[in-house]
Amino acid sequence: MKDTGAAHDLADRLLPQDPKFATKQCHAGQEPEQWSSWSVVTPICLTTTFKQDGPAQLHPMPSAKEGFEYSRAGNPTRSCLENCLASLEQGKYGFTFASGLAATVSCCHLLKAGDHLVAMDDMYGGTFRYYTKILSNLGVEIDLIDARNLDNVKNAIKPNTKMVWIETPTNPTLKVIDIRGVCNIAHAEKHKEQDILVVIDNTFQSSYFQKPLLLGADIVLHSVTKYLNGHTDVCMGALITSRDDLNERLYFLQKSLGTIPSPFDCYLVLRSLKTLSLRMEEHQKNGFAVARFLENHSCVEKVVYPGLPSHPHHDIAVSQGSGFSGMVSFYVKGGLKQSERFLKQLKLVLLAESLGGCDSLAELPCIMTHSAVAPEHRQVIGITDTLIRLSIGLENQQDIIHDLDQALNYAVNECTEDETSVTAAADIKAAQKASSNSCTQSSCCTRSNAAAHSNGVSS
Secondary structure, three states, X not given: OOOOHHHHHHHHHOOOOOOOHHHHHHHOOOOHHHOOOOOOOOOOOOOOXXXXXXXXXXXXXXXXXXXXXXXXXXXXXXXHHHHHHHHHOOOOEEEEEOOHHHHHHHHHOOOOOOOEEEEEOOOOHXXXXXXXXXXXXXXXXXXXXXXXXXXXXXXXXXXOEEEXXXXXXXXXXOOOOOHHHHHHHHOOHHHHHHOOEEEEEOOOOHHHHOOHHHXXXXXXXXXXXXXXXXXXXXXOEEEEEOOHHHHHHHHHHHHHHOOOOOHHHHHHHHHHHOOHHHHHHHHHHHHHHHHHHHHOOOOEEEEEOOOOOOOOOHHHHHHOOOOOOOEEEEEEOOOHHHHHHHHHHOOOOEEOOOOOOOOOEEEOOOOOOOOOOOHHHHHHHOOOOOEEEEEOOOOOHHHHHHHHHHHHHHHHHXXXXXXXXXXXXXXXXXXXXXXXXXXXXXXXXXXXXXXXXXXXXXX
């Protein structure tokens, strides 16, 4: 953030950052003493099975006192990563999965037929597709609501409600939901016997800027693919909790469903986590710069960035986080044509799905990440033909802004000029054709009149 009075005021209002976060990202779960070699870098344990001390007698290890028997059920490299992720969220237990959606599916196996799930109506397109096309067909009742209004959450709770699922900020419209408020409703005394689980998808903020467990959530979900890995080279998901009972249930599901990541991918994420705090600070700095630039651009209709005071729920975002990521959404002036021209004209910023990596990315949610959402529902939640989602990366700030500027001017201003030229050319062509037709008709009339006169026929 810029060193201005406004920036200092914002910093004063944000939640304090975990002072030990940087140390945790480098060392939590990665103690060299757990390896016979005292390796500083966590080894990649590619083995699928482990020698036992005796029948059903597993050899204990520092990272798993109960030992390991089969890599689907547990792996040393994976355990190191899971312990690190739990530490960063200030939780007790971590679980990793083959993708963010694998984590979602595994988490939703906590539900059974007849249970009721309440979810935000604006969410990642893959989650929306899973809920509406798969989970709903398995006997789970699902209600999608606008959870920004806590009365909607309160009114959606039923006797069979077992889970409330929230993204905040949401993907891709960056709406902000009051995590504390949702948790207070779900965990109210009158719902105590229901044991309603609150699951928060924390992908857009990362563990660095937001810690939902400390705000009352039961489970935190991450698409590790995004900011946590941050190098666009791993697909992975994670679930973190502090509840002992959920630890047992989630471990059973992870082992039984087999939705696990590879040891090599776990190693890559452990490598990436060592720079998470540094990367997130840069994402925030660049994100703020881009958001402010776009907010003052003549080709932009509206900017959505929770860090800006113009965001309708800026105060809530400030109250439940310690900063903001590089996710910026905006509405370009015009229509689908202008959106497509803008994205095709980008030179540095890449037209691609996904987010949270070192490279800046741009996409058109209505026909890319959220094409599975019904058009009428897209309109309701604000995913129009002109909504652009940006994942601002780690490049030079001015280089990013220059690229966005030239693409916007080309898409909107030059497009308008081109259309004016085309219209003018069409008008000239039509006028010339009309003039030509008029001349032809005049000649015909002259010839006809002459013939009529010579034949004595009155015109």
